[in-house]
Amino acid sequence: MTVTLADVAARARVSPATVSRVLNGNYPVAASTRERVLRAVDELDYVLNGPASSLAAATSDLVGILVNDIADPFFGIMAGAAQTEIGGQEGTGRAGGEKLAVVCNTGGSPERELTYLTLLQRQRAAAVVLTGGAIEDPAHIAAMSSKLTKLADAGTQVVLCGRPPLPGSDAIVASLAFDNRGGGRRLTEHLIALGHRRIGYVAGPVERTTTRHRLEGHRAALVGGGLAGEGDTAEQERLTVHGSYDRRSGYDATLELLRREPSLTAVVAANDTVALGACAALRDRGLRIPEDISVAGFDDLPFSIDVVPSLTTVRLPLFEAGARAGRLAMGNETPPPGGIATIPAELMVRGSTAPPRA
């Protein structure tokens, strides 16, 4: 019924081993033989049996890319770039030694993250790329650290992209972390320089590295600008509302901030999507941006330049980072010293921020 290597070998009048060698291309084979084999492959319409191949070779061509939210371009851009580096190059037409780069959507759930890693471990994945912020729950960190170490020990290349290094797992190829703290700090410094003094912050979900780092940067700027004392947490908490990384959360949190402090002159959002929600809430309250109140985001997603007014934000080189992670996973780039690289974040000043009303 289904065509096997042996069938191809018989038709090409060679041994199965030779067919295997031709297909994998890692071995010298006479041109004429190769020719004959490839013809037989085409004639019989042979497709390699992946599982059998992986079993015998003890490796597979599967590469997993984990994302927190596949509907969020933040992840889509990184994943797409990584996938291009991993699976896009060859194109023999017959699907030769290509990797199968696939993205897995955890939905931000720690359980699903671990489940996906187990599934990939089960498939003996060649590499795994973890994108986006990590969850900071100690139990989950321990579980992840242990799981990733096992994966690495089994020969899977593990790369972190947009995620800080995981304590305890040094078997990881590399960790590319965004400078969320620095970006957050420069963003709020920009607002302070404009003259803002009452700045609300719409934070992401608690227990995520991304959330914490951006917030830390924000507060460092506050302290640096003399707007808050080192230990002045009560007031800082009052002007911070946590939510998820979506529009709705930005909308609701902004209304809450306004309730807590009606004289706010600026709102900083955890990311651009949240900023969009914040803008909508402010408009619904009859406030003009930036005349009455300034708004800023983070990430510089493609739409940020198109909204009106265009969004002041912090640009993260998502595509470049994803591509680099892909190359690292494939061993096509030497890891940074210590396996850790910090990727700079650039402040983009646009129309949504302006000096506060006098």
Add this chain to the structure above:
Amino acid sequence: MTVTLADVAARARVSPATVSRVLNGNYPVAASTRERVLRAVDELDYVLNGPASSLAAATSDLVGILVNDIADPFFGIMAGAAQTEIGGQEGTGRAGGEKLAVVCNTGGSPERELTYLTLLQRQRAAAVVLTGGAIEDPAHIAAMSSKLTKLADAGTQVVLCGRPPLPGSDAIVASLAFDNRGGGRRLTEHLIALGHRRIGYVAGPVERTTTRHRLEGHRAALVGGGLAGEGDTAEQERLTVHGSYDRRSGYDATLELLRREPSLTAVVAANDTVALGACAALRDRGLRIPEDISVAGFDDLPFSIDVVPSLTTVRLPLFEAGARAGRLAMGNETPPPGGIATIPAELMVRGSTAPPRA
């Protein structure tokens, strides 16, 4: 080195066959035995060897979801929904009989689409979901049809989501097609009803079903409204510019339309992202939306309600469609009659369209 089924069997003092039966749960096993086996699995930290398992059973737990552009929420929403239905349910903690739902990014390239299908075929994927518009090149249609038939024959469930049925492959489980034609038609009828007479159209890439159907709907409305004769193609072509489904294309195409016809009173875009680019171009030309010119999109992506003015568009139930495709792929939903369902598109009138200036 690596723990195998036999190791677990030895520790649990049973035969490998019994362990296999416990793990797959498709066979009666005494509760006490099962208990013992599961304990041994945990103690040894055993992870099933996927390739070996797939080889022996001649099936795998891999499910592929193909998308044209992973950075586009249009696909992200559908893929995320499908993935939830496919891989999200169980959660035994030990990763039991779960499917590995993965998304593959073709980048809109026909070659990569076929390559991914071959790769999934090679893995003996349990199911494949193809999302989004198809390419209409005859050679590619033939290749796809042949490939999908082979996949289906090999036992892979094939589902189309947001893609019209493929002629020649009836082995496909189901095809969920969006009513792009109807949606496009209603959208343009809305503009005509408002009084618009000179309407530009920013189309998607040629040779894509989505592009063609939406454009056909648009032109049907034009003809129905008496704005164009049946065969009046020259004028229709003049007011149509093709591009890709991204913001940049919307920007450029809109400038081109304005060049061809400065007295345009409305621009219809192939999708919301393109509409965003169109808006930017119009603003850069000093035109106000909707006072000077109306703009409409398609898809109703989440951001569409947040842009200013909010975008008139056509809502597609992306999440529901993706979820349904996922269930169909898993055999958890009975296919529609004939394997074909048309999913309705709903006109959403918002702030970006208004009557033309008098």
Add this chain to the structure above:
DNA sequence: CTGTTAGCGCCTTCAC
């Protein structure tokens, strides 16, 4: 450069 020989780790009839 090419053929031969063993498994890779698991599932699945068949017996018991």
Add this chain to the structure above:
DNA sequence: GTGAAGGCGCTAACAG
């Protein structure tokens, strides 16, 4: 309800 044995299709040493 459980064990024993064969084979899934391929690759990786070895020879030659």
